Amino acid sequence: MTEEIDAGMVARRIAEDGDLSEPAPGRNEVGAARRRKEDARLVTGRTRWTDNIQLPGMLYVAFVRSPMAHARVTRVDTSAARAMPGVVAALSGADLAGEQGSLPCAWPVTEDIVLPDHPPMAVEEVRYAGEAVACVIATDRYKAADALEAVEVDYEPLPAVLDMVKALEEGSPKVHEAGNRSYVWKFGTGDVDAAFRDAPVVIERTYVQQRLIPSAMEPRAVVAETDGDFFTLHSSTQIPHILRIMLAQVTGIPEHKLRVVAPDVGGGFGSKLQVTAEEVILLLLARRLGKPVKWTESRSEGNLTVHHGRDQIQRLALAADADGRLRGLRVDLLADMGAYLMLVTPGIPILGAFMYNGIYKMDAYDFTCTGVFTTKMPTDAYRGAGRPEATFAIERLMDELADELSLDPVDLRRRNWIGHEEFPYTTVANLTYDSGNYEAATDRALAVFGYDKLRAEQADRRERGEPVQLGIGVSTYTEMCGLAPSRVLGSLSYGAGGWEHASVRMLPTGKVEVVTGTSPHGQGHETAWSQIVADALSVPFDDVSVIHGDTSSSHKGMDTYGSRSLVVGGIAVVQACDKVKEKARHIAAHMLEASPDDVEFAGGTFRVRGTDAAKTIQEVALAAFAAHDLPPGVEASLDSEATFDPENFSYPHGTHLCAVEVDTETGATRIREYVAVDDVGNVVNPMIVEGQVHGGIAQGVAQALFEEAVYDAEGNLLTTTMADYLLPSAADLPEFTTDRTETPATSNPLGVKGVGEAGTIASTPAVVNAIVDALRPFGVKDVPMPCTPERVWRAVHGGGS
Amino acid sequence: MIPASFDYVRPASLEEAVAALDGAGEEAKVLSGGQSLLPLLRMRLSYPSVLVDVGRLEELRGIRDEGGHLAIGAAATHDEVVRSPLVNAECPLVALATATVADPAVRHRGTFGGSLAHADPAGDLPAVAVALDMEFVIRSSSGERIVAARDFFVDYLETALAPGEIITEIRVPKLGDGWGFHYEKFHRTAQAWATVGVAAAVRVSTQGGRHIEEARVGLTNMGSTPVRATEVEAAVRGAELNGQAGTNGSGGGGSVNGHPRSQEGAAPGNGNGAGSAPHGGPGPRGALRQASELAAEGTSPPTDLHGGPGYRRHLARVLTYRALGTAARSALGG
Missing domain, CATH: 3.30.465.10 (Uridine Diphospho-n-acetylenolpyruvylglucosamine Reductase; domain 3)
Known part of the structure; x- marks a missing residue:
């Protein structure tokens, strides 16, 4: 079933007219473009961002960071710093060596993986510029910053290891004693040699996924406190639950004596899916000093030490028949781990391993990933985590194949994609896509985009040899969302499961509290969960509040990443609501002196079928609280909880089309049209979906055109400020035209698929494909990312090289 | 910080x-x-x-x-x-x-x-x-x-x-009457500094055919100080205008710094369209382009993440051509 809606227009109308935010009378909350109930406090800052927290006697921490990529630390002298005004303590890595442990990696992807020790503060050796070597604790942050300059550190330089290919060569300087190869992970299905043998067409390409710096609006911040027995850590984190477990294991503080709070968190994009050195050290400092301590990073400190994203070299080969039918795909990745393996560092490229075939059918597939150590900041999850890389690779290859065969890139895709009648379909990567309709999304995108007209304009510009050429980029993507079936994670050697938890309680006055194990940091869970509960229990949207992010109130959960919250956490909420209703039905039946089988629930009221005898759910809640006369075996209060573990991933898909004008004289590019038709299944809140798609596209466009973390030949990060690490603003982006098709997921009762990463995954290849398409007459077959004006100009200048 | x-x-x-x-x-x-x-x-x-x-x-x-x-x-x-x-x-x-x-x-x-x-x-x-x-x-x-x-x-x-x-x-x-102006800024994002910028002031005469009588050209980010492109100013004096010069990337003539624009096959042809003068050749647009080719003379542009010196020199030439053209059109009231 596919329903067509002009999603962008609906969302714009809602934004302009507040009344439209409410569903029409009698209509469901789910599907209404509710304005987000959390936004007033978030955008006014009248909330608890971690850095807003002030505690009596609080001390402030600042870190001395290595100015060298690789060096032996021969001396750290903190005595002068300790004598500075306001300084309470100054500690080196050696001072904490006995208690700081090693930062955890929860995803050792192979049995023989090299998993080096990772002290939160370097003791003997630094392995990336920015690694903490000492810290200063002072009575205010200004005194702490001044005292940093008084800490003396002697370094004995060691060779930097910056290039992944060279790092794997015999005789390369080593990042760790065990060598620069962390692991080799292989996967494959079918007979790939047969697929390539005698293949009429083989496209071989090497693409570079540049290193990116996640740039959440709120910098990282940590506050730690203790009463001498019990510890509380506030952190701007995506993962309070996982963090609590990991911190207990690293520091030895018993888990039941440790509470972790993620207050309101201003964005993460994966960068706050981490157990950071600073979180561990602040906890240790609170224990050592007995005072609350706070650390908030500066943006430059963040660019150096927030875990980075992507950084892969993709060596690819695609075999096809002469008519364009795909035969097989070989993927050989080098993935830059950076200097250490952090929480899920090794697993990020593996998350992409199942997605390189995209939406296409083929006979055989072979995937190898080599994890490589370098003397750079470790990499880890960044919006899309493995899937953007995979999607970029296959969507770029499809355009290259189309060019090779002189086929229209959309036609080539049609010849290869899974037909809507073929679902459920088990792919060459052994995933079973439950549903989808690539034809519908693509046809809609082509119509909205005006594909034929733009192709005609392109031909005209080519014909006339205009300096500004037009290119059209196609990206038909899918992704795996809803991390994740626990059994699948187990088979991939991941350290935890992928379930999610929710509890729902109706209070004596009929209001509802939802406790979720998801940990929103911008996604709007408070609004979306309220809509789900409002429908499930027939209560007003405003009568629902959502509690999250504090391990003392939300006692179990797996947190938020991988577009999992709605698809896993939202389903847990639905199931908890079902249990609450069932309990209420029994109580109502008892109150109405009827059999539960004769009581039906509709419009917020339990009614004995065929009679006027009825109780509202609020009346039932009060009775359940009073507990004066409950049926036998029924416990007081109206609440329940549920844990959901998905059977399968969900598979959003869509078609993104991008038209780019390329000034061949300067290399400047301008996105003229961008059309995104996404199929994320059923939609709980179209405005939230719209926001996720817009932000996602912006982030993907940013990889295509603007962002790159650059280290110099000595391993110093050059992009430490926003002047050097370019993030686009609204002024640099076009109007996005968004639309949707809705093919419900069959794997969950809401029919939802997840939308947090779709835009980022789809947009990067759409933009680069458009630029290359514009320049094909010049013999250009690739422009490395980011496609800066200079690189575009050089591609024009140098032709295909 | x-x-x-x-x-x-x-x-x-x-x-x-x-x-x-x-x-x-x-x-x-x-x-x-x-x-x-x-x-x-x-x-x-x-x-x-x-x-x-x-x-x-x-x-x-x-x-x-x-x-x-x-x-x-x-x-x-x-x-x-x-x-x-x-x-x-x-x-x-x-x-x-x-x-x-x-x-x-x-x-x-x-x-x-x-x-x-x-x-x-x-x-x-x-x-x-x-x-x-x-x-x-x-x-x-x-x-x-x-x-x-x-x-x-x-x-x-x-x-x-x-x-x-x-x-x-x-x-x-x-400067008085008869002048037109343009600041051509090339940057990667709206808030970024200029990779290269060209400030142009052009005085145009309509006596005896429209031509440039005087020009002032300043260059942004082409050295350790701002640069006055005096060679361009001297060379462009007297250049005749045909009203289409230096249109932003749409009517500009000539090849891009040696790029084989007119090579055989599918490559787009010369930006001037059929029959127009190639880069450096005779004719009014050639004169403006030729003067702009001097924009990078005597400069020592920096290297940074947004461009190397060679690219900046090239940009200075292209942008000077565009800035002069736009300024000239503005002097003519269009």
Whole structure:
């Protein structure tokens, strides 16, 4: 079933007219473009961002960071710093060596993986510029910053290891004693040699996924406190639950004596899916000093030490028949781990391993990933985590194949994609896509985009040899969302499961509290969960509040990443609501002196079928609280909880089309049209979906055109400020035209698929494909990312090289 | 990002400001809008002993018509300059370039004199200052002196200002009738500094065929100081115009710096369309293009993440061609 809606227009109308935010009378909350109930406090800052927290006697921490990529630390002298005004303590890595442990990696992807020790503060050796070597604790942050300059550190330089290919060569300087190869992970299905043998067409390409710096609006911040027995850590984190477990294991503080709070968190994009050195050290400092301590990073400190994203070299080969039918795909990745393996560092490229075939059918597939150590900041999850890389690779290859065969890139895709009648379909990567309709999304995108007209304009510009050429980029993507079936994670050697938890309680006055194990940091869970509960229990949207992010109130959960919250956490909420209703039905039946089988629930009221005898759910809640006369075996209060573990991933898909004008004289590019038709299944809140798609596209466009973390030949990060690490603003982006098709997921009762990463995954290849398409007459077959004006100009200048 | 500690004074008058600077020695810094200085302090790239805040001195604000020139107060904000009817009427190039500085928030705080005193060759105003031969009125305890723009910019972030000196106003000569203007800024994002920028003023005559009588060209970010492209100015004098010159990437002629535009096969042909003169050949557009080819002469552009010297030289040529063309069209009223 596919329903067509002009999603962008609906969302714009809602934004302009507040009344439209409410569903029409009698209509469901789910599907209404509710304005987000959390936004007033978030955008006014009248909330608890971690850095807003002030505690009596609080001390402030600042870190001395290595100015060298690789060096032996021969001396750290903190005595002068300790004598500075306001300084309470100054500690080196050696001072904490006995208690700081090693930062955890929860995803050792192979049995023989090299998993080096990772002290939160370097003791003997630094392995990336920015690694903490000492810290200063002072009575205010200004005194702490001044005292940093008084800490003396002697370094004995060691060779930097910056290039992944060279790092794997015999005789390369080593990042760790065990060598620069962390692991080799292989996967494959079918007979790939047969697929390539005698293949009429083989496209071989090497693409570079540049290193990116996640740039959440709120910098990282940590506050730690203790009463001498019990510890509380506030952190701007995506993962309070996982963090609590990991911190207990690293520091030895018993888990039941440790509470972790993620207050309101201003964005993460994966960068706050981490157990950071600073979180561990602040906890240790609170224990050592007995005072609350706070650390908030500066943006430059963040660019150096927030875990980075992507950084892969993709060596690819695609075999096809002469008519364009795909035969097989070989993927050989080098993935830059950076200097250490952090929480899920090794697993990020593996998350992409199942997605390189995209939406296409083929006979055989072979995937190898080599994890490589370098003397750079470790990499880890960044919006899309493995899937953007995979999607970029296959969507770029499809355009290259189309060019090779002189086929229209959309036609080539049609010849290869899974037909809507073929679902459920088990792919060459052994995933079973439950549903989808690539034809519908693509046809809609082509119509909205005006594909034929733009192709005609392109031909005209080519014909006339205009300096500004037009290119059209196609990206038909899918992704795996809803991390994740626990059994699948187990088979991939991941350290935890992928379930999610929710509890729902109706209070004596009929209001509802939802406790979720998801940990929103911008996604709007408070609004979306309220809509789900409002429908499930027939209560007003405003009568629902959502509690999250504090391990003392939300006692179990797996947190938020991988577009999992709605698809896993939202389903847990639905199931908890079902249990609450069932309990209420029994109580109502008892109150109405009827059999539960004769009581039906509709419009917020339990009614004995065929009679006027009825109780509202609020009346039932009060009775359940009073507990004066409950049926036998029924416990007081109206609440329940549920844990959901998905059977399968969900598979959003869509078609993104991008038209780019390329000034061949300067290399400047301008996105003229961008059309995104996404199929994320059923939609709980179209405005939230719209926001996720817009932000996602912006982030993907940013990889295509603007962002790159650059280290110099000595391993110093050059992009430490926003002047050097370019993030686009609204002024640099076009109007996005968004639309949707809705093919419900069959794997969950809401029919939802997840939308947090779709835009980022789809947009990067759409933009680069458009630029290359514009320049094909010049013999250009690739422009490395980011496609800066200079690189575009050089591609024009140098032709295909 | 926390600056090292410094003293701060906010004098109530220019006289007090000069006295404060005089007593503070070499490590004093004048603080005006703070949009360039504060980032340097926060990154601990500058360690002033004292900041003398002149941002609120009314004496340093305002824009006056002095007959032959406009006098722009050193502490006039960029936004005031952009919105000034006087500047727009008499020295439009100043308004055009200032409107491209950073973003609205910066333009509301940052000041005209502060930006020039910062002397960042990537800033937009220094190139305009040298193109228009602006003059800097400079005050110290020993009196007032006037420094021409060509002598003011000494090196990267370095000016003719001596310790104890402060800019009070900037004089912008009025060029008179018949001029057209354009500031062509090439940057990667809206808020980014210019990779290269070209400030152009062109006087066009319609006597005996439309041609350029005089041109002023200043280059942004093509060296450690703003560059006056004097060779272009000399070469373009007398260039005839046919009304289509230098259209932004749509009517421009010629090849791109050796790129084989007319190669066989599918490559797009010459940007002029069929029958037009190729780059460097005879004809009116050739003259403008040929003059623009001199834009990078004598420059030493920097290397950074946004471009190397070769690319910047190329951009200077292309952008000069476009800026001259647009300025010429504007002189012709189109």
